[in-house]
Amino acid sequence: MEAHETHETIHEVAHHDHHEEHAHKEGKASRNKKIAVLISVLAALLAIIEASGKSAQNTSLSANIHANDLWAFYQAKHIRSTMLRTSADMLELAAPPSEAIAKKAGDWRATASRYDSEPETGEGRKELAAKAKAEEAKRDKALSAYHMFEYGAAALQIAIVLASASVVTGMLALSFVAGGLGAVGIAFGLLGWLAPTLIHL
Numbered sequence: 001m002e003a004h005e006t007h008e009t010i011h012e013v014a015h016h017d018h019h020e021e022h023a024h025k026e027g028k029a030s031r032n033k034k035i036a037v038l039i040s041v042l043a044a045l046l047a048i049i050e051a052s053g054k055s056a057q058n059t060s061l062s063a064n065i066h067a068n069d070l071w072a073f074y075q076a077k078h079i080r081s082t083m084l085r086t087s088a089d090m091l092e093l094a095a096p097p098s099e100a101i102a103k104k105a106g107d108w109r110a111t112a113s114r115y116d117s118e119p120e121t122g123e124g125r126k127e128l129a130a131k132a133k134a135e136e137a138k139r140d141k142a143l144s145a146y147h148m149f150e151y152g153a154a155a156l157q158i159a160i161v162l163a164s165a166s167v168v169t170g171m172l173a174l175s176f177v178a179g180g181l182g183a184v185g186i187a188f189g190l191l192g193w194l195a196p197t198l199i200h201l
Contacts, residue, residue, distance in 0.1 A: 053149030
């Protein structure tokens, strides 16, 4: 082989290698762009799910405080009702029977009965207990949603880390695992929004 043929062969090989390297770099850059888009989408979903989790946590705390207030009001009504009934019994036992004593004892018992149930104002013990139980149900649902959002956020955070590692290491498998974990995170987020009490973890 002559010198100029050798030179041409070296040039062709180098040129071929340059094209392959350029194609490889373009393919890698294209793959990295797709992974970057995946990371951006996962980060956006993470922000939404974390905000929803915070909202659910605040709802849970607020409902718990409201339920406690209602139960305290219920307890106060119970104490007042018991005191009025006891006072009416003591008045009737201690004083000689009369119309005034009977009227006073009757008034106290009527007030005690009103404390037990007062549909007009919704502030009888029966109504307060129903409201408190509704607030507890709201609290429990919001707390379940909060846990679903927390699991979803954790899955999305791990997915972002794996997708980032995929770019650095060039291991394409990590990006697929990241996509799968992202789907799991989205599923937990949807459970938090649509059916927080469906599963208990």
